[in-house]
Structure formats: C-alpha cells, structure tokens
Amino acid sequence: MREHGSRLILRTNQFEPTIIQRAEGCWLQTTDSDRYLDMESGIWCCSLGHNHPMVSAAAVAQMGRIVHLGPAFLAQATIEAAEALSRLTGGRLNRVVFLSSGSEAMEMAINLVRQATGRQMLIGFDQGYLGAFGSAAEASGPTSTAKCMKVPTTDCLRCPVGATPTTCGEPCIDPARHLINQSAHEVAALVIEPILASAGVIIPPAGYMRKLGALAEEAGVLLVVDEVTTGLGRTGRWFAHQHYYLQPDVIVLSKALGNGFPIAAVLCSADLEAQVVEKGFRYTQSHQSDPFGCAIANEVLRVIAGEGLIEISEKVGEQFKKAISTLSADFPQVREVRGRGLMIGLEFADHDGRAAEDLARKAQVKLRERRVVVGLSRLHPVLRLLPPLIIGEGERILFLQALELALRDLRS
C-alpha cells in the first residue's frame, strides 16, 4: 500500500490511504493489484456496475458527436432521454429538465413547486435527506427550519407506541394529518424519499405512505418524490413510489441515471410547467440538458430494461437479504436485516455492554480490512448495502463470508 498525495484534496471527509486505478463491475482496483468489493456502487450511483462496457461505448460515441450545447439548442440525445423517462411515468409527467446532481435537481424541484403554488412552506420527513445545499438541505434532517415542517418518518423498529400491524401507520399519520390540514394553505409540497437510504434504509409502511399521499392530494398540496437513490431499479421497481401506488406531481432522479456520470432529471406535468411559465419562470445553468449526459442516460435506461435489471434487483435482493438474515441469526449484535430490492440495511443492537453505534462502526472497519466496502448510516447504527444490480452469485458469497468473519471479530 502506497501513501499518496491526498493532502492536496480538501478534507471534506476521510480518505483511504490507497488510490483506485480503475474499476469494473463490483470491483475497485488499487495501484497495488489489490481490490475492493464495492457494495455501495460508489455512492449509490453505479447500478450497472463500474465501467459498464455499453455505457462506456455510448459515452465515447457521443463524445465524438456533441458534448455540450448552449441553452438555446437541444440535441436528439436530450429529446430521447426525456421521452424515455416520461414513458416510465406512463406519459403522466411529460416535462423534463436535466441537471448534474441530485442536490441541484431537488433544488430545482422545490423551486418549481414554490413558483407554481406561490407558497414557500414544505413538509418533509424528519429523517429525510434531500440534498447537500440550499432548500434541499434545509428540508433534510430532524431540525425544523422556518421553511420545512416535519412529519414522522415511521421508523417502525423504534415505534414509540409499539403499534401492531393493524394499527401500524396510525400513530404517525395523526400528526401528519394535523399538520397538513392546519397548514395546507401555506404549503407548496410534501417532499419525500419513498425509502430512506441515508437515514439507514428506513422503509415506511405502505399504509402510511398511501394515507400521506391521499392527505396531500385532498389538501391540494403537491407531492415531490425524491427518487435520487431509490430510482431506476434499486428497490425492485423503476421507481420506489410504485411500491405505494403514489402519483407524484414531481419526480427527481440522479445517481443511477448516469451510472456514475453526473446527471440528474426533474420530471413534472405539462400543467405544472404552464403554471410556472405563466409566472415568468426561467432557469439557465451551463450543463442543463447537455447531450453528453443524456446519451449516457439513454444507454443506462436501455441496459436496465434490456437486461431485466428491475426484476433481477427484486429477486436477487430478496435472496440476498434472506441469506444475510440467516447468517446474522447467530449474531445477537444484529438487530434487524431489512431492505427492498438491492437496498439492504443491517441494523445493530447494543450488546455485551457495547453500544450499537460502536458495533456498526467496527463491523464496517472489519469489512474494509477484508476489502469490502459498505456504508454506515449517520442517523442509526446501520450498515448499508447498495451493490451494483449486476452483482453475481460469487460476489454475494464473498460478501457473506467477509460479513461472517467481521461479525465473529465483534465478539472479541
């Protein structure tokens, strides 16, 4: 392992002492012919695996045609990408803008609903993460801000009232109902992640989500669904809101859309577009709807459909979750294994006088020592797995072996 010049890179976070030379599929290759199994797809972006050959070929071909255009022009690749995404909504959302990152696109979505309704207030989940800056950051996390009121995330594992399956959702829906009914006149939108990856793979119950959607609709509050992490097959559906039969007014996508290349999309209806255009809405950014990213997105969408990755994510995800649960049953440190498709979380419990947070952190370190990369939630003691949807059986077995050894290490 060789020290590198990481001191030159602003310390926004801690870096590993090795550098990655290339990556392929689920693997990150270091300069030392050593490699890591990437169970996080970068940061949940490379759903087709790193360096997917068809995506790389499409990028090279587009690079030879046209990369970027000024705001007065559109290219065929951009139109095609908009058509492909709109088709995924059954044509209901048929206005699309492409940007570069999830945070930017969430910002744009919030901007749109505020302009359309003339209202400033948002309602969001108290454990949500919607972006790194601006209004999206303000609407993230438990702290109430002046511009975003919070509803419960329905964190069932920590249900404060011990609801049963029949009463499930009700203790959470009551405060949400109260908030929406009282404040609808000042609220632009309910802005939610359908499954919360950052919070620690929190999966709200379907009944709660359906009621929340219905309450917003009845009250005339728009619904913005942040599919930045969950979208395009990650949870076994094209969109995770389909698990709840929600009908969003705005959908935001990023991450998997570029398979690692920075591209994001905001989808809304022609009606919403008409409302904002009437109010003089204009927006220009250098890399808005650039053909290069759109050509990559087109290929990503073709590969997902062509290789049946939505179905694979659901089926393989279920098998993998079961295998992790079976293995973890021998380790009382693991409190719960949960997930949807290939978004899986392992939550730790306090054990033998050691705090769950400490156990989860140590498990992550032990896996990293075995060259396996997993995520760690900031809110809860949860290891996060969002591997490429193309993860093979051999790689899943390698992960299970490494996990078993890491969990054994926690005993010592």
Ligand SMILES: Cc1ncc(COP(=O)(O)O)c(C=O)c1O
């Ligand atoms: C649900 C969700 N929304 C928005 C974002 C922000 O996306 P980006 O990091 O591309 O700006 C993230 C990032 O992890 C996310 O998980």
